[in-house]
Amino acid sequence: MATETLTAERILAATEDVLRLYGPSKATVVDVARALGVSHGSVYRHFRTKAALREAVTKRWLDRTTGELRQIVEDSSATAEDRLRRWNVHLFEAKRAKAGADPQLFATYEVLLRENSETVDEHIADLVGQLTEILQAGLSEGTFTLGSADVPAGARAVFDATVRFHDPVYAAQWVLPDIERELAAVLDLVLNGLRVRA
Amino acid sequence: MATETLTAERILAATEDVLRLYGPSKATVVDVARALGVSHGSVYRHFRTKAALREAVTKRWLDRTTGELRQIVEDSSATAEDRLRRWNVHLFEAKRAKAGADPQLFATYEVLLRENSETVDEHIADLVGQLTEILQAGLSEGTFTLGSADVPAGARAVFDATVRFHDPVYAAQWVLPDIERELAAVLDLVLNGLRVRA
DNA sequence: CAGCTGACAGATATTGAAATCTGTCAGCTG
DNA sequence: CAGCTGACAGATTTCAATATCTGTCAGCTG
Missing domain, CATH: 1.10.10.60 (Homeodomain-like)
Known part of the structure; x- marks a missing residue:
């Protein structure tokens, strides 16, 4: 052993x-x-330093979520709209489950995230990259429009609009009874904004 | 004296x-x-306690912003879309100006906001109330639609979608060069989602 | 001889005694 | 006598001595 x-x-x-x-x-x-x-x-x-060790633990934890979401991005049997909704709901539920299952450990990771902002920035870039792929799929399908914005900027806007439902700073609010309805409302608004006009 | x-x-x-x-x-x-x-x-x-004193200072600070935004809500010469955009831009610029003008004092208020979450919740309710008025105006005008959501829920969704541009937790990001474009992108997305189809 | 150990110096954290602060209230003052 | 003062008890914070931890490296071991 x-x-x-x-x-x-x-x-x-x-x-x-x-x-x-x-x-x-x-x-x-x-x-x-x-x-x-x-x-x-x-x-x-x-690991050269304690900081490097903690950073590696953080990266490992964040990458687990990115891996799960990858499957939704690559599910080409679904429409872009469906994937975009499921991707956001999965991200929210995965984070909330982590926060609820072991609050002690989640609080620990909140501290690690604060001290490894560069690793977090990379994680965010990964996530926005996945959203970019979904948006691109929707544009190819002809179901999404982005006005004058380019695709990465549109993906970033979608990500920004949903921060309350995935940024750990808001974890305390994820137990409120209305939170799922509030995520649904934001997603409705965002998807309505992306949809091409009939 | x-x-x-x-x-x-x-x-x-x-x-x-x-x-x-x-x-x-x-x-x-x-x-x-x-x-x-x-x-x-x-x-x-x-003031019965030190906590009550600090809370009153916090409330006074938050109410100054609410007062400024009130003027935009009540400018009935402008369209609802115009008011919604200006309201969000003003909220962002007011907060960013406070953060930039006196970072020391802003950091102090960040601490006060964390210890007075009830006061902050009331402030958020005030802001969402103002947004509700603007959305209601847009619905009356016939330029906004909300699908199945009720007006306060729609207002909350608009508020939630823009948190990154007014929640002090993100203050560090307000100096990034792309931040204004990112706010504009989110507002474009949200307003597109609210607009009735041609 | 690749990989591991453990003693070491300097940096960081802990601890408990002393200093300061919060909140109260009996009494002073204009 | 309404409003203020300042001494006080208990709670909290500060500070400096002490203990522990980080990161290195010469040498041990399988």
Whole structure:
């Protein structure tokens, strides 16, 4: 068990465990090493600094969501409108589920997100990239229009219009009873804005 | 000067000065009293607790913006679409100006907003109320449509779609070069979604 | 000899004693 | 006697001494 070779992935998994257990302020590199049964010097062989380790954990967590959404983007059997709606609903529900299932861990990740804004920016760029693909599909289909805006700018506008339903700063509001209706209302407004006129 | 009667308004103005000078964590009731040349017991005659005092300062600050926007809501010479756009642009520019003009004081208010979420909720209700009036005007004009949503829900959706451009959590992004274009893109999308089809 | 250990220096966090602040109220004052 | 003062108790914050942690590296080990 502790005889397996020490890989970056094993360290990341152990770090997540330690973060869940102690929280972001108390989790130390020594704790991670102890959880793996090695000395902390060995951890530094794989991650140059504690900050780099925390950043890698953050990136791993964000990429799990990006992977799930990828499937919706690539479901070419559905219309662009359908994919756009499902993509946003899935993003909201995935984030809300994470926040609800383990609030302790989610709070930990909120701290990590704040200290790794560059990683978050890359994640946002990934998401906007996926939205760009969906919008492009809708334009090709002839069901979407964007007026004078270019496709990436339109994708960014769709992303911006729904921040309240995916930015963790608003996580506290995701338990309110009207929140799903409010997301639906924003999506109706946005989709109505994208649809070509009859 | 110090002989004037001690009013709630004078205390609020002095509190804002002290907050600007010392910041939210160092500003004490004793400091406020010293600035007014009275004992701190006198301040407690007007505000039951320090929290109530800070809340009143917060409310006063938020109400200044609501007052400015009121004028746009009531400008019945303009179309609803024009008013909706100007209202959102004004809200954005007013907040950005406050953040840029005195970053120290703005940071102080960010702290106050976090500790007075109930006051913030009331402020948001006020703003959504103003948006409701503008949407109602557009419906009466026959230029707006809302599908199946009721007017307050539609107003809330418009508000939600533009959070990135008025919620202080995003203040750091308001200096980015593309931010105005991004607001314009979201407003184009939203207004397109509201407009009745030709 | 690749990968790991553990002692070490400097940086950061914890802790508890001392200082300050909040909120009250009996009494002063104009 | 309405409005203010300032001494006070308990709560909170500050500060400096102490402990712990980060990141390095010479040397150990399988």
